[in-house]
Every structure is written in C-alpha cells, then in structure tokens.
Amino acid sequence: MDAERVAHRNGAAVVTEHARPYYTSVGNEETVFKAAYRQGLSLLLKGPTGCGKTRFVEAMAHDLERKLITVACHDDLTTADLVGRFLLRGDETVWVDGPLTRAVREGAICYLDEVVEARQDTTVVLHPLADYRRQLPIERLGVTLDAAPGFGLVVSYNPGYQSVLKDLKDSTRQRMVAIEFGFPPPDVEEGIVRHEAGVDARVAADLVTFGQAIRRLETGGLREVASTRVLIAAGRLVAEGLPMRDAARAAIAGPLTDDASVGRGLAEMIDVYLANPAVGD
Template identity: 65%
Template sequence: MTVDSLRPPAESGSPAPFYRAVGKEVETFRAAARRGSPVLLKGPTGCGKTRFVEAMAHEFGRELITVAGHEDMTSADLVGRFLLKGGETVWADGPLTRAVREGAICYLDEIVEARQDTTVVIHPLADHRRELPIDRLGITLSAAPGFQLVVSYNPGYQSILKSLKESTRQRFVAITLGFPTADVETDVVAREAGIDESTARSLVALGAAIRGLDGSALNEVASTRILILAGGLVAEGLGLRDAVQSAVVEVLSDDPDVIRALGELADAVLPRP
C-alpha cells in the first residue's frame, strides 16, 4: 500500500496545484466539502483526478492523505494494526484513522482494486454517522471537523467483478471527470511540461487521434498525463517525435504491430521536423 501525505498550505507554504476545470467539478466538490459529504470521482486514467483532489485540499487548507488501492489491501491497512516495537506491542494508526483523527481529506485512489469486504469499513464514515469503528481497540472514532472521504476509480477499465457495491456508491456524491477540450488540454500540457503552445497543441492533437481510434487494441488511451511526460522530454531538448515514441507509443503497448501503427499515426499527426 502506498500512502502519500500533503500538508496544508499554512504549514508547507507551497503554491496551489495547477488545475483547470473541465465542468462543474469544482463547484460540486466545494458544496460537498461544506456538507462533509464523501465524493466519488470517476474518470479515465491520467485525466487529472488526483491533481483535482490536491487542488481542492489546498483550497480548503486541509492535509491530504492518499492511499493507492490494490487487490491485497485489507481493512487493517486502512484502519491500523498492532506492531511490535522494542519488545512491546503498540497500536499504529492506518491512513484512514489518521485522517479521521486529524480532520484531513483521505483520498482512496482506485478503490475498487481493494476487496469488497475491505471497502465496507468506510460505510459508517460515508453516511450521517461519520464514525470509524476500530474493533481491535474496542472504540469508535467520530470524524474530526474537516474530515472528508474521497474515492476514485476508472469505470472504463474495471471489469464487472471489480465495481463498487450499490450500498457503497449511494453514500457518495459522484463527479465524472474526462479529458478536457483541446484548448484547455493544450494550456495544461504547455504549462505543466514547460513547452510552447504550438508543441503542446501538436501533442494534444496526437492524444485526440489515439483516443479516436476505432476498434483499438489499447487497454488505455493517451492520457493528459503521458502527453505532459512527452512534453517534459521536449523541454529537456529531446526531439518531439523521439519524445512521443518514448513517452506515448512505447508506453501504450508492447505489441510490435500496435507500436508500429501508433508510430505511423504519430508521423501523420505531428509536424515534420
């Protein structure tokens, strides 16, 4: 389990994470946060779900604790467990318990990757109770002011065996995020990668072309994230076509035929040097 923790701006002094809205997601999140309502983010890989949560946490001045979901994740990974330290048995809070105690935002990324019996632990936190039972300690914690639960998943990637139970889904305010318009995505790629607008627009055009392929054998399409990675290579002096080959074409597939087809598409879309 991977856990990341970001401190609020008052402690870190860090600038606000750059995020360009693609719809009403900011207004919806603000309303949910004011009510303490949990939020479910749906959208393809690399469309900006994590950056969106980071931007909202910064705006509200709350610590953000991020947990990457996986199939081996247990409720103890979220809540906590007893550990042996110096010959003594001590309790160690999990990331979810820390967020509940401290009034932080707990972001469970790709929540459906965890076993369904694990996600049940969030139910009393995601409804009017806002409580976390810790059976091993025999206590129930009430969520501190400011606590908010945010989960995400990619509905286009998950199989029918990996989906949220209705009893879980109906506790959340759902926000669907997608890839932005070409103009917005160009602005994002140019700013994040540190490249000129013309180069960013070429990368975005390639991303759109890959996303529009009919009957594609790709498991994932070209995300805004990998377009930024390609742009970053260009910013470091690599040629545009070489950057696309390394950060886009070779990343999206291992199949030689698919790689060749993507390369031909890149040659057709990108400007000639």
C-alpha cells in the same frame, strides 16, 4: 506538491502554507466538490486514467485548507492497512494508526485512489464514514471514532478500465456524491501540457492533437487511450531536447500497447501528426 506546513484549528489538520497545485476547471466540479465537503458528504470521482483526478483533489485540499492523505489502492490492500494494526516496537506491542484513521483523527481529507482495486471486504469499512454517522469503528481497539471537524472522504476509479468483478458495491456508491471526469477540451489541455511540461504553445498543440487522434481510434490493442499525463511526459522529454517523434514513441506509444501491429500503427500516426521539424525534430 510543494512543501507545506500543517497547523491544527478546532481539532482539524489545516494546511497553512504551500502553492496551489495547478488545476484548470472544465465544468462545475470545484463547486460540487466544495458544496459536498461543506455538507460532510463523501465524493466519488469517476474518469479515465491520467485525466487529472488526483491533481483536482490536491487543488481542492489546498482551497479548503485541509491536509491531504492519499492511499493508492491495490489488490492486497487490507482493512488493517487502512485502519491500523498492532506492531512490535522493542519489547512493546503498540497500536499504529493507518492512513484512514489518521485522517479521521486529524480532520484531514483522505483520498483513496482507484478504490475498486482494494478488496470489497476492505471498502465496507468506509460505509459508516461515508454516511450520516461519519464514524470509524476500530474493532481491534474496541472503539468507534467520530470524524474530527474537517474530515473528508474522496474515492476515485476508472469505470472504463474495471471488470465486472471489480466494481463498487451499490451500497457504497449511494453513500457518495459522484463527479464525472473526462479529458479536458483541447484549448484547456494544451494549456495544461504547456504549463506542466514547460514547452511552447506549438509543441503542446501538436501533442494534444496527436492525443485526440489516438482517442478516436477503435482498436482492442490499446491498453488505454492517450491520457493528459502521457502527453505531459512526452512534452517533458521534448523540453529536455528529444525530437518530438522520439518523445512521442517513448512516452505515448510505448506505454499504450504491447501489440506489435498496434505499435506500428501508432508509429505511423506519429510520423503523420508530429512530422513538423519546427516542433522538436
């Protein structure tokens, strides 16, 4: 995101100046998000990796004039990482707020990306924040914080990637309004690749066509299908002067698989779909 200035209005952190992150709606997701936010409802964004969930949250925080605090969740994320902990500073022990607590105090939007990667005993701390109470108990301090005006909780995950052992509890899900994400329609995705990578319409169209072909594959050797993110990465390499096929091998085929036979298949597809020398070769 561009540099921003944050003021405080009625106790809430308010973004006062920066450009809106580039995001193109493909349905009613913006309407649903803003309605849920105004009602103090938490949001669950579901969709494949690299389809634009994070950019969407950035755009919504901009529209709502709220500071955005993002947490990339992982296996070792603890409750203390989210809420805060006591730390030694010189000869003193001081309390340091975690990102979730900062958002609660400041009235910011807290975005937990890939929330199911965090341990389930960690995500339970979200329950009183995600329902009508809008409160955060901090056991180590013996206090319960009421969320400041403007606070919003947003979590995301990729249902197709998670195992049965990594899923959201029903008790967590039913406290949230869900928005389903997929990859954009071709014309929208071409516009995104063109804008984000700085390439012309022909390059963007060829990359999107190739990406869609990969998404139609039925093979177990792919870690993920081609996301909009990897198409943008390939486009940026083309913008730097790399031939289209070299860019696709490095930014699309390489990250998607370690399987040699699948890799050969993707290389053959690159030669078929991206063979036109007018688009980068």
